[in-house]
Amino acid sequence: MSRTYTEAEAIAAIDDLDGPRLVAFVRARIVQPVQAEGQQLYREADLARLQLLCDLSDTYELHEDALTMVMSLVDQLSTMRGDMRALMQAVATEPDEVRTRIHTVVRRLR
Numbered sequence: 001m002s003r004t005y006t007e008a009e010a011i012a013a014i015d016d017l018d019g020p021r022l023v024a025f026v027r028a029r030i031v032q033p034v035q036a037e038g039q040q041l042y043r044e045a046d047l048a049r050l051q052l053l054c055d056l057s058d059t060y061e062l063h064e065d066a067l068t069m070v071m072s073l074v075d076q077l078s079t080m081r082g083d084m085r086a087l088m089q090a091v092a093t094e095p096d097e098v099r100t101r102i103h104t105v106v107r108r109l110r
Contacts, residue, residue, distance in 0.1 A: 004041035016054040028064045030071050
């Protein structure tokens with residue numbers, strides 16, 4: 001199981017993150033901590049997401065609604081990459097003639 005972080009640990013781990021900013025991200029549901037032991041806990045992926053949110057809001061001055069949209073697109077892209085990885089693994093298990101046929105069709109469709 002991966003490590004989880006308390007609110008204070010998450011804030012300490014990310015230079016540009018403070019309490020009000022974290023509360024705003026959670027309230028906007030851009031970050032969704034897990035509830036455990038009567039508190040909100042943040043996973044490693046949440047910390048990476050929080051760092052990206054801080055970078056985007058600071059560098060590009062994105063506000064909550066824009067951050068929500070950007071992170072939705074990031075989530076969609078991540079899902080698509082996972083789907084593509086699974087599809088590639090499935091195709092790799094097929095016989096050579098099937099893989100060749102798929103390759104030919106894909107090239108034609110591009």
